[in-house]
Amino acid sequence: MTTKTIIEFRQVHKRYPTGQLALYNVNLTIRAGEMLFITGNSGAGKSTLLKLIALLENPSKGDVLIDGTPLSYLQARQIPNYRRRIGFIFQDPHLLYDRNVFDNVAMPLLISGMPPTDINRRVNAALDKVGLGKKTKSYPLMLSAGERQRVGIARAVVNRPTMILADEPTGNLDPELAQDIMHTFAQFNDIGVTVLIASHDHGLVERMQKRIIVLQRVEL
Amino acid sequence: MPEKKPLARSQPTNNLSRKFKVWVHHQQQAIDFSLKRLWFNPISAWITLIAIALALSLPTSMHVLVKNLQSLTHNNQSVPTISLFLKPKVTEQQANDLAELVKSQPEVLSTIVVTRDQALQDFKKIAGLADTLKTLGENPLPNIVVITPKMSDLGVTDADLQDFTKRLKTYKEVEDVQIDIEWIQRLRAILQIAERIVAVVAALLATTVLLVVGNTIRLDIENRKDEIRVTRLIGATNRYIRRPFLYGGLWLGLFGGFLSLLVVNIALLFLVDPVNKLSMLYGSDFNLGGIDLTTTLEVLAISASLGLIGAWLAVNRYLWESEIIND
Ligand SMILES: Nc1ncnc2c1ncn2[C@@H]1O[C@H](COP(=O)(O)OP(=O)(O)OP(=O)(O)O)[C@@H](O)[C@H]1O
Ligand SMILES: [Mg+2]
Numbered sequence: 001m002t003t004k005t006i007i008e009f010r011q012v013h014k015r016y017p018t019g020q021l022a023l024y025n026v027n028l029t030i031r032a033g034e035m036l037f038i039t040g041n042s043g044a045g046k047s048t049l050l051k052l053i054a055l056l057e058n059p060s061k062g063d064v065l066i067d068g069t070p071l072s073y074l075q076a077r078q079i080p081n082y083r084r085r086i087g088f089i090f091q092d093p094h095l096l097y098d099r100n101v102f103d104n105v106a107m108p109l110l111i112s113g114m115p116p117t118d119i120n121r122r123v124n125a126a127l128d129k130v131g132l133g134k135k136t137k138s139y140p141l142m143l144s145a146g147e148r149q150r151v152g153i154a155r156a157v158v159n160r161p162t163m164i165l166a167d168e169p170t171g172n173l174d175p176e177l178a179q180d181i182m183h184t185f186a187q188f189n190d191i192g193v194t195v196l197i198a199s200h201d202h203g204l205v206e207r208m209q210k211r212i213i214v215l216q217r218v219e220l
Numbered sequence: 221m222p223e224k225k226p227l228a229r230s231q232p233t234n235n236l237s238r239k240f241k242v243w244v245h246h247q248q249q250a251i252d253f254s255l256k257r258l259w260f261n262p263i264s265a266w267i268t269l270i271a272i273a274l275a276l277s278l279p280t281s282m283h284v285l286v287k288n289l290q291s292l293t294h295n296n297q298s299v300p301t302i303s304l305f306l307k308p309k310v311t312e313q314q315a316n317d318l319a320e321l322v323k324s325q326p327e328v329l330s331t332i333v334v335t336r337d338q339a340l341q342d343f344k345k346i347a348g349l350a351d352t353l354k355t356l357g358e359n360p361l362p363n364i365v366v367i368t369p370k371m372s373d374l375g376v377t378d379a380d381l382q383d384f385t386k387r388l389k390t391y392k393e394v395e396d397v398q399i400d401i402e403w404i405q406r407l408r409a410i411l412q413i414a415e416r417i418v419a420v421v422a423a424l425l426a427t428t429v430l431l432v433v434g435n436t437i438r439l440d441i442e443n444r445k446d447e448i449r450v451t452r453l454i455g456a457t458n459r460y461i462r463r464p465f466l467y468g469g470l471w472l473g474l475f476g477g478f479l480s481l482l483v484v485n486i487a488l489l490f491l492v493d494p495v496n497k498l499s500m501l502y503g504s505d506f507n508l509g510g511i512d513l514t515t516t517l518e519v520l521a522i523s524a525s526l527g528l529i530g531a532w533l534a535v536n537r538y539l540w541e542s543e544i545i546n547d
Contacts, residue, residue: 080457094453111456
């Protein structure tokens with residue numbers, strides 16, 4: 001296969017300031033346009049791995065390379081622009097509770113300075129995709145946990161990222177909805193977006209028939 | 221070493237009009253957002269605005285006061301005069317010649333001759349004096365040359381003034397020089413000091429405004445830490461994060477400036493009537509002036525800048541700290 005590598009982990013170690021070792025010697029190559037699942041027990045380091053890619057954490061040792069360049073080469077002022085390539089779906093969706101669903105999803109577009117008419121169109125499309133087309137005016141506290149998670153998903157995909165990193169995106173969803181959301185991710189993957197999903201849900205993960213990476217908890 | 225490639229999405233840097241549009245959208249967003257913040261937090265906004273307005277009112281009103289007093293010392297005021305009482309033998313013609321001569325001095329703006337006949341007529345108009353004058357028989361009054369000096373060329377010290385009068389006394393036609401302008405001289409000297417005091421007060425209260433705005437913005441940042449963190453996670457630049465706070469500071473300064481101008485103007489309205497009555501009693505054409513356009517714009521520009529700087533300091537401090545912690 002000739003597809004180029006988009007993400008590469010080279011002997012990555014991550015030890016948190018608390019002394020907790022979260023990742024130990026991780027080597028991993030992900031090709032552009034790939035869809036892949038990361039599984040493992042709670043505390044195995046799934047979230048940590050995704051955070052390293054989005055530069056929400058830095059490795060203690062080793063390198064994470066994107067398009068062949070170590071992330072440590074990025075200068076501080078380049079980081080925002082890099083993050084806009086990524087749609088990050090947090091395990092806890094990190095919504096803004098004083099803004100309604102529409103405004104939450106619109107944030108990445110506002111940041112990139114898109115004109116209001118385009119924003120309208122994009123946000124509504126993204127919310128339709130996660131089945132929240134009718135809840136645009138609701139506030140996060142008026143939504144169920146699953147709905148909030150879907151707002152987070154809509155916000156992650158609204159800016160058409162080249163990489164989607166999803167941390168337990170279906171954790172709060174019923175099986176049917178979970179299947180739908182996975183399907184949505186697969187659609188993005190079909191148009192060339194690289195998708196990384198951390199998930200506990202073995203049944204769901206296996207049904208998608210994609211590459212699966214299993215992280216083992218570091219026991220010392 | 222791996223080959224270096226642009227990790228960040230390459231943006232069409234040549235497309236200036238697109239960049240400009242993005243810039244405009246960002247400004248609009250920030251203006252919109254910051255105004256809404258003010259509107260929906262009326263209590264904290266008003267407290268800050270009133271604090272700013274009060275702090276700015278003091279130097280502004282002092283400045284207006286000093287300016288008004290300064291206008292008294294300007295050339296165009298008819299009040300300050302020097303009168304040359306001429307010797308009794310001096311004729312009207314000689315008086316006119318002397319007036320011409322004096323007028324050519326650089327310190328002199330204009331001269332008029334009041335002949336003894338005119339002076340007598342004036343005196344007769346004053347009730348009760350007419351009878352007294354009759355008993356004198358002959359007109360006892362001398363011809364007078366009234367000088368309106370150029371205050372700006374006269375210098376500010378008493379010595380300057382004495383110098384000038386000494387020179388006037390050397391004319392052989394002059395018997396006596398009477399000065400009405402000593403108080404103006406003193407006033408000028410006092411106003412020079414007053415101007416310094418205004419400057420010091422203004423500097424102190426400007427610092428107050430800076431601190432008040434800075435603190436308000438700091439609290440606002442504190443309240444929106446989560447939001448800042450999230451926007452950062454989804455790719456907001458520091459500039460983007462900073463922008464609405466800067467506008468917030470700008471509005472506080474600008475509106476606070478407006479409010480202080482309102483306060484000072486209202487205070488002046490209360491003063492106008494009594495002051496004008498007073499100056500009429502003294503035969504002065506002095507009028508209490510309000511805040512002119514230049515001063516208005518100056519106050520607004522200064523207060524807006526103070527707001528902007530206060531916000532800038534608060535945001536940068538926060539961004540600097542949060543970058544070190546790097547959550
Ligand atoms: N901010 C942090 N500070 C200190 N230790 C942390 C931090 N975040 C995670 N850890 C530790 O690192 C290890 C890996 O955590 P991580 O969140 O990556 O696990 P996970 O696989 O995502 O777990 P889960 O499935 O429960 O979400 C855990 O032992 C956790 O306690
Ligand atoms: Mg996790």
